[in-house]
Amino acid sequence: MDVDAPPGFGAPGDPNPPPPSPGSANPNPLEPAAPIGLGASLPPLSPKQGGKDPSIVWQHFIKLAGSDPQNPRSQCKYYKNQYKCYGKKNGTSGMLQHMKVCKKWPFPRDDKQKTLSFQAKREGESGSNVLVVANYSEERIRLALARMIIIDELPFKFVERQGFQEFMKIVEPRFPIPHRTTIARACMKIYSSEVDILRRAFVGQRVCVTTDTWTSIQxxxxxxxxxxxxxxxxxxxxxxxxxxxxxxxxGDTIGRAVESCLLKWGIDRLFTITADNASSNDVAIDYVKKKTKERDSSILGGEFMHMRCCAHILNLIVQSGLKSIHESIAKVRNAVRYVRASPARFEKFQECVENEKIKAKCLLSLDVPTRWNSTYLMLDCALKFVRAFDRLEEEDGHYKLYFCELDGNGKKPIGPPNYLDWENVKTFVKFLGIFYEATLRFSGSLFVTSNTYFHELISIEDQLQQLCSVDGDPLLKSMAVEMKKKYDKYWGSVDNINLMLFVAIVLDPRYKLKYVKFWFREWYGKDKGDAMSSKVRDALKRLYVERVGQNGASSSSGSGASLSRDSMLSVGNASLSDRIKSYNNKFKQHLADEDSVESKSELDRYLLESSEDPDVEDFDILMWWKMNSSRYRVLSQIARDVLAIPVSTVASESAFSTGGRVLDSFRSSLSPNTVEALICTQNWLKDAKKKRPIKLRECMDNVEDMDGFEIDTGKYMFILFVVYINYLVICSMLTNHFILNGIVEIASVCPMPMEEDPSTVVLDDDE
Structure with a gap:
């Protein structure tokens, strides 16, 4: 086993003796007359024909003469230790280890010696490089390696791969490459330490929870x-x-599992649980609500604990309107399917794009019919190539014949799309775009989402009302009517919505209660609107009263009572005139306090004060509350609880990036405890600054120009297959199902030049 020389053992610039020149010879091989450091620049050795270069150990060991040729031995030049050195059996590992601990090693080495280096800035960081002090630490390197394994989702056997081992020989030859079981133990050690840190963070912390379940193909x-x-x-x-x-x-199984998780982590103040609309989740949350109420660990008795996933409801609303698909959408889908069916057709289409001088980065993609968001993206992208499709119809005779041939069901595909169809598609894109953007905002897991719900509700309600009342395309109107019915079922009444979503907009200093009251009056009239806004205010007031009771006393009244008692004691021995004067001063202060908003509670003061400008760009609501927490000590604590509520369970799903990546062929072979440790620790260790919301539009726009690829047909279609799979994977984050029929459809057309089948476990949602 060859090992390169590490720095610090006779390397250039170190205080080690220089290596002997190639022409020098040591008459006594056991006497280190001209020693060679482990890190020194070695003299050139005459290479053996067809063999490897001699290991560096032979600069510090000699082969003993007279030993058995079948069992040769070597001896250290300095400490006289002997080792077996038969290449096929023993190798040089033992001698290398001895060189690290040899007590008579003649070259100075100090692993505690610190070095100065400049640490490069991370992506997105400002400022200059940072000067850091570092020293060699085998334990720190091992833990850093384990962190890399966890964060980058690498298998444990990564440390045994040739490329990594050769890389480490250059970077730090002193570091002994650990076995995969050793690195697995290091990963579990990191998990345990991070668990302790996170458990301490939960002490006294109110927590909101999202939960979801899947069924794998196994x-x-x-x-x-x-x-x-x-x-x-x-x-x-x-x-x-x-x-x-x-x-x-x-439901009972899920409820017990959630309760067990909360007890394991010591979470004793649960605020909300966000889950989809499956009936089993209703049972599960009722179970958790009952248990937390018994332990007095819920907030307001768990009245607002159940938070229904808004992204899931939004998906149900849109799907209800797309059951009877519009003919224009079907025509565009068939046109896209024709273009994507073969490389020759795609190349012809690209020629039409060039001739029409269309500058669009997006890649034409086929949708999954059961995924409305993929349909929206397909239509939105196809609209950029309308002129290219028209030219294709003029120049490609096969394009017209495609719509005259019978498919597998004995029917002709409808199409191609005409001018009226493209106009209808524009309407659909504008219509679905509202729901698509709302879904993306609901699905955010790196920022506050509870205060955005009310705005999305207003926008969706307004659009549905317009489409239901405008006479035009009867099919589009019927779709809007069906969607409005589903909308009214879930969001048509305040009684069907968790009031904390309205409290969140009240705690947004740009809007407050006046904004909620205004829109309630617009929707339901003055009397009913005022009654609904009173419900929202009452819920916020109850949160405030409960929090004040937990804090011991109101921040606005306690200090005043204490001062009054002190004042009474201070004037006890004063003269009559002084006492009267003191009483008059107190009465004046009482009148001033009575007319001042300072006498009101924090909640009243907050609602009475003027709102922030709602048009301010990049308003940071968390920063506002942080800066004003000293003015609203109690209300700021409530804001921390309410603004933390996630309105979607997609936050749970997005942690896995794709359904198939959670339990791939590596992780599916691990024990459940190890899988849990790796997934959880990866989520904890990833730098929050590196986490970014997935922008599906950018993922589609940044695909490389296919014209620059000079590859054969098989590889070309394989790349298209990979791009399409990535598209489906990202779409799978917006809802719970990973639709396999889209993959099967494209896979039947695209040959995949793969050497082996990477078996993965695809997780599907159980409805």
Missing amino acids: NLNYMVVTAHFIDGDWTYQKKILNFCPIANHK
């Missing part, structure tokens, strides 16, 4: 629990607490 049930909270520095935190197999998707 019929294994899994559940994930994610905690959401705003820490003491007013930073939004999302931490995966649990990823474990469960027996089934029954």
